[in-house]
Amino acid sequence: MTQISPELFNAFPDRAGTGSLKWKRFEDTDILPMWVADMDFLSPPAVREALADRVAHGVFGYTIPPADAEAEVIRYLREQHGVSAEADHLVWLPGLVQGLNLVCRAAGQAGDGVMVNTPVYPPFLSAPVFSDRERIPVSLKEGEGGVWTFDREAMEAAVTPRTRLFLLCNPHNPVGRVFSREELEWLLDFCERHDLWICADEIHCDLILDDVKHIPFLTLGERARARTIAFYSPSKTYNQPGLACAYAVIPDPGLRAAFKNVCRGVITEVNCFGYAGCTAAYRHGEPWRRELIKVLRKNRDTIVSYLAEHHPEIRIPKIEATYLAWLDLRGWDFPHPAAHMEAHGLSLSNGIDFGGERGFLRLNFGCPPDTLREGLRRLSAALA
16 A cells, blocks of 8 residues: 655645635735635645646546546445445435535425425535525534434424435534434434435545444435435545535435436536546545545644643534534634634634524634644633
8 A cells, every 4th residue: 555654744735826715815915814624735646646647648628437547436336335236226416516516406395395404505505595405404413522413303393395305514514523323223214204305415535533423314225315415525535626616425326317307418428537536536646545535634633732821711522523613602702703703814704604603613623734823822811
């Protein structure tokens, strides 16, 4: 297995002039961006080499899914996650957000309901609205030890006869949960009782930081496979969201036909670089991913220990996965917490955008350790 130097994760890449969404917003300011879920690490060497080879070919025409990309995805799903899939189960997409909007359009009719737990990645909240569906938000509840879980009674009370779809984020963005088998089996029973499709966003499934196991929803048996559309992508793990390559895994022919029908005329081919990056990441990226997990785990622990020492009043959930920390600053009663942080040189995601309460902020710790320490210093300055 190829050795990856830990020093790769200490170097800070200069992203000026690259059109970076994360950094362009604060160009010519002293604000440190730690908001959007985009890591400040160089992508794996194998991915960069594969892209260079694709550039050297010199022809960038319309591209259908290459056989090696399909084979690597099928192998990855089987070997890494125990998910059985075939090539015709895959629907390739330019991104998860498009997938969320499409699945909302595929489930039911205009005015039907889509249930989603909050707080959650903002497109989960906008996709039902854009799709002329009723959004049914139900808050997660915080249990012992900062572990967030489904509020089962609230979900049962909120579901309606016209609810058609449940949107699941697992591992969860932003609270960092990896839901247990028992929780997911309860959710499957819930969806079966109310005849709901399940859309499982599992895009962070390779970023597990604790000694817990990610349970793909499709591995819960045939009952799950009959009503589940699962989304995956190498984009978050291998830091290549700009390559615009994701895919849905849909074993059930009826669900797959309904989903592909709403894709017609809307989704174009994934670009050739997306397929090349995906193939290289799954085929050669595992050594890089393992080093990444070490860095993210240390960064997570740095945040926990720093807040315990300097700001014990800030509460955070137990971060089992992802590179995102959900900070509870409600005790400060800032009118505009995110704006207050930016005024002191630090950009964090506003919790309101996730359907959370005012006072929550999301911090992206997918960055070199020195960058994280500077971000925490600025956090302290803002709170002072």
